[in-house]
Amino acid sequence: MSSPVGVFADKLVDFIEYYFGWLLTLFKEILDLALELLGYVLNYPGPALFILVLIGVSVLITKRIVLPLLIGAAFCIIWWMGYWESSMVTLNMVLVATAVAVIIAVPLGIWAANSENANPVIKALMDFMQTMPAFVYLIPAVIFFGLGAVPGVIATVIFAMPPVVRLTNLGIRQVPPEMNEVADAFGSTKWQKLTKVQLPIAMPSIMAGINQCIMLSLSMVVIAAMIGGGGLGGDIVYALSRIDIAMGFEAGLAIVLIAVTLDRLTQSFKGEA
């Protein structure tokens, strides 16, 4: 049926599962723990307290008053529509996926920026990850990690990671040559140069990448729901199967509100840097 390309992909998945199954299990456990931990934190306060804390944190981040109140209002709407629990599941997945993506992507971006050999390879890999339809990741993700939130997070990470890598790479490459000379002329080690000169100067660019990463993660929640990710995506898949316009629209609106909130919050980080 399949051409050698498909057969190869199939064999590769078998190979990985056979030899690296233990590693995948470890990875799954770590992600499970992270999801559980963050889920605990998100659900502990309950909606009312959560919204108050969110407004407070937003004031600290944005140093403004109106925007945090609007954010609070957005979450009140979600609560009032009855999608609070689904929203917390979705928020949980998005935040974990973003965190994992950033942890992997920033070092990759730094590597790409500092190595002319690694750069084209990483670039090609990023192109591949970004353009390969997201559904395709779901198949091996299910095989490796079973059904549930974890494979959803993995697929999301793969899909949402490339902008962070690209923009970290770009940000560091765009550090003015004089700044690198400053670091060298004052006897900085490579690590000092990276952490005290390059990363801070590249920070606006990196934050733009993280912002993109969060937006892409949110766009993946519906797809992740097809393998049991749950949350608002799950509600939409359910609404789709029932042709339930009301439910579909409400869950969709909740996603939009979460998206706008996260976007505004990360953008104010960007402006500050």
Add this chain to the structure above:
Amino acid sequence: MFHDRMTVGIEKIRARIKGSVKDFTEEHRPPPKKVRTAKEIFGGAETPTDKEGNQIMIRVRNLSKIYGKHPEEALRLLEGGLSKEEVQERTPNNVGLYDVSFDVMRGEIFVLMGLSGSGKSTLERCMNRLVEPTSGQVLIDGLDFTALGEEDLRIARREKMSMVFQNFGLLPHRDVKNNVAYGLEMQGVPESERLEKSREAIELVGLSGYEDSMPSDLSGGMKQRVGLARALATDPDILFMDEAFSALDPLIRSDMQDELIRIQSKLGKTVVFVTHDLDEALKMGDRIALMKDGRIVQVGRAEEILQDPADEYVDRFVREVDRTKILTAGLFMRKPRGVLYVTQGPRTALKLMDSSDRNDMLVINRDNRLLGMVESDDVLRAVQSGDKDLSKVVIKEIPAVGPDTPMKEVIQIMVTTDFPIPVVDGDGVFLGVVSPSVAADTMGPGGEE
């Protein structure tokens, strides 16, 4: 379930840490890491001196920089006497510097000057190895700097030298005090101490009160003061300045030049100053190296280069200068044909004036201090009235200039008076005079105003 998993995990980790920390501290304790200081690195070498016994801070010997892969062929062609253009035509390489040698003395401002592309910035960057030279040596304080390993090079850059950049090179995410403290941070100086030193350096460049400002809030001149403070904060021996004032507008630039001269005379740093502006070079430089096509054409004091250009290129270069601004009264003063001592009395004075056929003469005392001038009419009257004291007829209000006064100003004074202008030093000691005929020479070609 979450709680159980956490407690089990934490217990495990705690046990691991307890056991391994004990093992680690007892068995694998690393010997305390020896961090060398610049003193240790440079201590072994003996600082060379020149014929007059001045210490040579930086000695550059046969330094070449060829850009591109496989520079050997290009070097060979250059040795064969081909010019930079010919070599670049025949090989894929670019010639940055070729066979540059000179000495920089301790405590002097040494200016590297030339047009853009002449290799002056490359040369400076080879001296602190921001650019690795292809061949040749840089000796700093007698130590072969080009042979230092990575670690020693870093230490030397942290403690021995620092750099001021054309576009200031301030870190945009740090406020002024933390920008200034950057070099100290690299040295591992604790925070409170480095902020203290940073404050001192900021005060030295006259920016007190701006410690907490961000670079984006400062004007160009202030930014470069921060750049200068950062370079001075580590108390280095050598300051590399790369077109440091070129990005500033003329008035601010002049201020900064004065500021640097003031700081340098106070701290006695060795300064290597790159510029493309000849006026700046002549103002700042104790000595100047003129560069062209990656080579040094002439090294010398400002006057030497102006008076005696080594070749046509230098001549063309310096002809642009407003000579009267650079040439000073000290350079053109002559011993006058006669001066009077105040003790000589009117009768002698009259005789001397008569024999030298002059109507006026300068009067000095026994300590060689200039008292003023006498005119023959007044002296004659004193003789006739039998007065024995010459000091009574001395005219005290006469214009005098210092040896550093630019000829431009001397000429301006000269047009208001008919007499030679006396030159005195800061204590009023008489040195000589500048006569109108000599002053006319200074105008030189193109200098008529």
